[in-house]
Amino acid sequence: MNNRMxxxxxxxxENILNIYFTAGYPNIDDTVTIIKQLEHSGADLxxxxxxxxxxxxxxxxxxxSGTAALxxxxxxxxxxxxxxxxxxxxxxxxILMGYVNQLMQFGVEKFVAQCADSGVDGLIIPDLxxxxxxxxxxxxxxxxNLSFTFLVTPxxxxxxxxxxxxxxxxxxxxxxxxxxxxxxxxxxxxQIAYFKRIxxxxxxxxxxxxxxxxxxxxxxxxxxxxxxxxxxxxxxMLSKEGVAGIDGYIQSVRG
Amino acid sequence: xxxxxxxxxxxxNGYFGEYGGSFVPPQLQVILDEITAEYxxxxxxxxxxxxxxxxxxxxxxxxxxxxxxxxxxxxxxGAKIYLKREDLNHTGAHKINHCIGEALLAKRxxxxxxxxxxxxxxxxxxxxxxxxxxxxxxxxxMGEVDIAKEHPNVVRMQILGATVVPVTHGLKTLxxxxxxxxxxxxxxPVTQLYAIGSVVGPHPFPMMVRDFQQxxxxxxxxxxxxxxxxxxxxxxxxxxxxxxxxxLFTAFLNDESVAIYGVExxxxxxxxxxxxxxxxxxxxxxxxxxxxCYMLQDENGEPSPVHSVASGLDYPGVGPQHSYLHDxxxxxxxxxxxxxxxxxxxxxxxxxxIIPAIESSxxxxxxxxxxxxxxxxxxxxxxxxxxxxxDIDFVVENFGKKYGI
Numbered sequence: 001m002n003n004r005m006x007x008x009x010x011x012x013x014e015n016i017l018n019i020y021f022t023a024g025y026p027n028i029d030d031t032v033t034i035i036k037q038l039e040h041s042g043a044d045l046x047x048x049x050x051x052x053x054x055x056x057x058x059x060x061x062x063x064x065s066g067t068a069a070l071x072x073x074x075x076x077x078x079x080x081x082x083x084x085x086x087x088x089x090x091x092x093x094x095i096l097m098g099y100v101n102q103l104m105q106f107g108v109e110k111f112v113a114q115c116a117d118s119g120v121d122g123l124i125i126p127d128l129x130x131x132x133x134x135x136x137x138x139x140x141x142x143x144x145n146l147s148f149t150f151l152v153t154p155x156x157x158x159x160x161x162x163x164x165x166x167x168x169x170x171x172x173x174x175x176x177x178x179x180x181x182x183x184x185x186x187x188x189x190x191q192i193a194y195f196k197r198i199x200x201x202x203x204x205x206x207x208x209x210x211x212x213x214x215x216x217x218x219x220x221x222x223x224x225x226x227x228x229x230x231x232x233x234x235x236x237m238l239s240k241e242g243v244a245g246i247d248g249y250i251q252s253v254r255g
Numbered sequence: 256x257x258x259x260x261x262x263x264x265x266x267x268n269g270y271f272g273e274y275g276g277s278f279v280p281p282q283l284q285v286i287l288d289e290i291t292a293e294y295x296x297x298x299x300x301x302x303x304x305x306x307x308x309x310x311x312x313x314x315x316x317x318x319x320x321x322x323x324x325x326x327x328x329x330x331x332x333g334a335k336i337y338l339k340r341e342d343l344n345h346t347g348a349h350k351i352n353h354c355i356g357e358a359l360l361a362k363r364x365x366x367x368x369x370x371x372x373x374x375x376x377x378x379x380x381x382x383x384x385x386x387x388x389x390x391x392x393x394x395x396x397m398g399e400v401d402i403a404k405e406h407p408n409v410v411r412m413q414i415l416g417a418t419v420v421p422v423t424h425g426l427k428t429l430x431x432x433x434x435x436x437x438x439x440x441x442x443x444p445v446t447q448l449y450a451i452g453s454v455v456g457p458h459p460f461p462m463m464v465r466d467f468q469q470x471x472x473x474x475x476x477x478x479x480x481x482x483x484x485x486x487x488x489x490x491x492x493x494x495x496x497x498x499x500x501x502x503l504f505t506a507f508l509n510d511e512s513v514a515i516y517g518v519e520x521x522x523x524x525x526x527x528x529x530x531x532x533x534x535x536x537x538x539x540x541x542x543x544x545x546x547x548c549y550m551l552q553d554e555n556g557e558p559s560p561v562h563s564v565a566s567g568l569d570y571p572g573v574g575p576q577h578s579y580l581h582d583x584x585x586x587x588x589x590x591x592x593x594x595x596x597x598x599x600x601x602x603x604x605x606x607x608x609i610i611p612a613i614e615s616s617x618x619x620x621x622x623x624x625x626x627x628x629x630x631x632x633x634x635x636x637x638x639x640x641x642x643x644x645x646d647i648d649f650v651v652e653n654f655g656k657k658y659g660i
Contacts (some may be wrong), residue, residue: 053425053557054543056437057280067424075555100278101542105556127278127545131268153282175282 003145004093005121005170008044009205009226016227017218017253018045018207019234020097022062023079024069025051026238031082033243039092041250045207047124047229050079050098057126057151061232065239076106080114087119095122095149095170108137112144122147122170130167142169149173154194158201165202174198174225176210187211187220195224215255264576269458269546272582275575277457279545286444291459293364298466303359310355311470314388315345319471321478321636327606327623334629336622337487338609338639339475339503348612348641349471349499350381350452356467357450358385366448368392370440372432374401374495375567375614376408377641378452383417393417394447396436398427401566408645426560429495429570433544453496454574457545461575465501471638472506479636487636489625491516493617494588495532495568497577499640508585517577518621520563521590532561534573535581535588543572549581564593565613567641595620597654600643612641613650 008016019038023031031048038046049062051069058066083094096115103111103125115123123146128137130150141148147170152161154177165172176191198206208221213233221228230253237249265271269291277287297303311317320343324336341349361369369391373379379395386393395412399421402409412419420439425431433456440449454461454468479487490507492500494517507513522531531537538549543558551559551571563569580586591599596613599620604610611619615638622637629635643650651660 054434056283056441056545059438063424070557099542099556101552101556105541105552105554126280127542129277129284132276132278151281153280153285155285156281157285 003121003147004091005045005095005147008093009171012044013226015222016044016207017042017250018047018227018229019043019250020047020049020229020231021234021238022049022051022065022069023082024072024074025065025235026068026242028069028072028074028078029082030243031079032086034246035086035090035092035094037243037246038250039090041247042254043092043250044227045093045095047095047097047231048079048083050076050096050102052099052102054101055099059232061235065235076102076111080118083118083120093121094119095124096120097124097126100125100128108140112140112146115146116144120146122149124149124151124173126151130164134167138167151175152198154191158197161198161201165204168204171205171207171226172202173229174206174208176208176212176221187217192224199224215253218253219255264579265458265462269462271461271576271579273540274547274578275458275461276547277545278542278547279457283441283444283545287457287459290364290448294360294459294463297360297363303363306359307356311352315351315355316343317470318474318478319343321475321482323482324607327603328626330606331623331626333626333631334489334633334635335631336626337479337482337634337636339471339636341471341499341638341640342609342611342615342642346377346381346384347644348377348381349468349502349638350378351384352470352502353464353467353498354378354381354385354450356463357448358382358389358391361391361448361450362389364448366391366446368394368447369450370394370396370436370447371450371452372396372429372436373452374429374432374569375565375612376401376405376412376645377567377612379417379419380408380411380415382450383412383415386417387415394420394439396420396422396432396439398422398429398432400427401429401432404566404649405645406648428566430558430561437544453498454501454576455496455544455546455548455570455572461546464498465505465576468498468502469505471499471502472504475503475636476506483634486510486513488512488633489514489516489635490638491518491618491622491625491635492638493518493520493568493614493640494535494573494577495520495565495570495614496572497574499638501574501576503638504580504586515586516621516625517586517588518617519588519590520565520568520596520617521592522562522564524592525590529560530562531590532563532569532571533590534571535577536590538573540578546575548572548575548578564596565617567612567614568617589621591617591620597650599623600646600650601658604643609639610643610647611639612643613646615640616643
C-alpha cells in the first residue's frame with residue numbers, strides 16, 4: 001500500500017497543515033473523533049502524540065495532556081484499536097510521536113507491525129539518535145512502509161542538517177526555537193534567517209513547528225516551508241472547547 | 256569472577272556495554288556534544304587538575320579519613336568494619352566532589368549559571384556551595400515532598416544564595432525534580448550548565464560524575480593499605496543513582512580479591528511494587544531521562560512510583576555503569592529496607608558517635624549483616640557517603656519512640 005504521507009508531499013507543496021494532539025485527551029475515547037474531525041476540517045496531516053510521563057522534548061501543555069491521558073487509562077493497545085477504528089473512514093496521513101522507551105517496552109517489532117496494520121504512515125521519535133536509527137531501526141521501519149522524521153533545531157550544524165536530510169524518509173521537522181514545545185509564539189527575524197539557511201541545505205519536504213498557533217504564524221511559517229505544525233495551541237483549544245471547537249479553530253488558522 | 260577494564264568505559268558514544276548512551280531531543284544533543292568535547296579536552300589539562308586538587312585539599316578538606324569501627328565490630332562479632340568518611344567533607348557528603356568539577360567546567364565553558372535537581376538536598380547544597388565559591392548563579396529543583404522532609408538543606412541552599420524551585424507534579428520527589436530541571440535547562444542551554452547530581456543522565460554525565468568521584472576509592476585504597484597492610488576484602492556503598500558507589504568502586508574494579516556490594520533501598524519491601532526503589536534488584540532495561548539502564552517501569556514504559564526512607568535514593572533508574580557491572584557480575588547488588596536502615600542509623604550513632612545520612616545507613620546496615628556472616632580476619636570498607644544532620648528531625652519524628660526519644 002502507498003504511504004499516505006509520501007503521497008501528500010508529492011501532490012501538495014505548500015500550506016500543509018499538520019496538527020498534533022495527545023491520544024486519549026481530553027477524554028480517552030476522543031482520539032477517533034479528533035482524527036475524523038481534523039480530516040473533515042481540512043488538516044493535511046495528523047500527528048498523534050503517545051502520552052508519556054517523561055517527555056523530554058515537550059513543554060507543560062503537552063506534558064499535562066499526557067499525564068491526563070495516562071490517568072484516563074491510556075495504553076498503546078487501545079491506541080492501535082482507536083487508529084484502526086478511525087481508519088475505517090479516515091484517509092488522512094497519520095504519524096505517531098513517542099519516545100524510544102515506549103517502543104522498547106511494547107516491543108519494537110510488535111510496535112511497527114501494529115503501526116503498519118492499523119494504518120500509521122510515519123513516526124517521530126525525538127530521543128532516537130540518528131546513529132541508532134540507522135543501525136537498528138531504519139530497515140525495520142522501511143519494511144513496514146513507515147516514514148521517519150528527524151527534528152532540526154537552530155543549533156544543529158549545517159553538516160548534521162545535511163546528514164539528517166539524507167537519512168530522513170519523511171519530512172524534516174524544523175523546530176523554530178531551541179526550546180521545548182509551546183515555549184513562545186511569534187516568529188523573529190533571526191528565525192527567518194534560520195529557515196532560509198535550512199532551505200538552502202536540504203531536499204526533503206520541511207514543516208515548521210514550535211510557536212505556531214494562529215493564522216499569522218501559520219502563514220509566515222508557510223512562506224519558508226511546505227507547511228507547519230501546530231501542537232500546544234491546539235491542545236489548549238481542546239482543553240477549553242473540547243472536540244466541538246476543532247472546526248472553528250482549523251478554519252481560523254487557515255484564514 | 257569477570258574482570259573489568261574500567262579504563263574502556265564508556266565507549267566514545269557513552270555506552271557501558273548496552274547501557275548509557277544519549278537518548279535526547281536533538282536540541283539538547285548539540286549542547287551535550289559541546290559539554291563532552293570540552294570535558295574531554297579539560298579533564299587531563301594540568302591547570303584544571305591543579306585547580307581541582309587545590310579546592311579538594313583546601314576547601315573540601317580531602318583526603319577524608321578511613322576509620323576503624325572498633326566498638327561496632329566488637330558488638331557485632333565477625334568481620335572488621337571500616338568507614339571511608341565522606342561525611343566529613345565540607346557540606347557533609349560526597350556530592351561536593353563532583354560539584355567542584357562541574358562548576359569549574361561551567362566556568363571554562365563561559366556559563367554564568369548552574370542548574371540541577373536534588374533529592375535529599377545534598378547535591379543541591381553542595382552545588383549551591385561551589386556556586387557561591389566560584390561566583391556562579393545557582394538554581395535547584397526539588398520535589399515538594401523532599402522540601403518538607405529535608406527542610407534544613409532547603410534553608411542552607413537559600414542562605415548560600417541559590418534559588419530553590421519547588422516541583423509540584425507527579426510524586427513530587429527526585430524523578431520529577433529531574434524533569435523540571437531539564438525543562439528549565441532547555442529554555443537556556445547557552446548561559447546555563449546542567450550540573451547533574453549523580454552518575455545518571457545522558458552521556459557525558461555518568462562518565463564525568465564518576466571521574467570526579469573516583470578520588471574516594473583512590474584515597475581509600477592507599478589509606479586502607481596504610482592501616483592494614485592490604486586491600487579490603489569487601490567494599491560496600493549505597494546505590495540510588497550510584498555516584499558515591501562509583502566513587503568508591505572504580506579504584507577497586509580490577510582488584511580480583513575485593514568483593515564489591517551495592518546496596519539498593521528496599522523501602523517497605525522489594526516485593527511490594529511502588530514501595531521500594533531497588534532498581535537493579537527488581538527492574539528491567541529501559542530508558543529514563545535520556546539514558547539506558549535498569550529501571551522500575553510498567554508495561555507501557557512509564558517509570559514506576561518509588562519509595563525509600565532516604566530521599567537521596569528514591570529514583571526509578573540507576574547509573575548505566577552500575578547496570579553493566581551487574582550484568583558482568585563484578586558488583587553484587589543487594590538491598591536493605593527502611594527499618595534496617597534506621598536501625599543502622601542509630602547503631603552507628605550510638606556505638607561510634609557518628610550520625611550517618613539515612614542514605615549511607617543502608618550501606619552500614621548491609622555491612623553489619625555481612626560482618627556477622629564473616630570471620631574476624633575479614634574486612635569490610637563502607638563508604639559513609641554523608642552525615643545525618645539533615646535527617647535528625649525526620650528520623651526522631653517518625654522513628655524516635657522505638658529508640659527512646
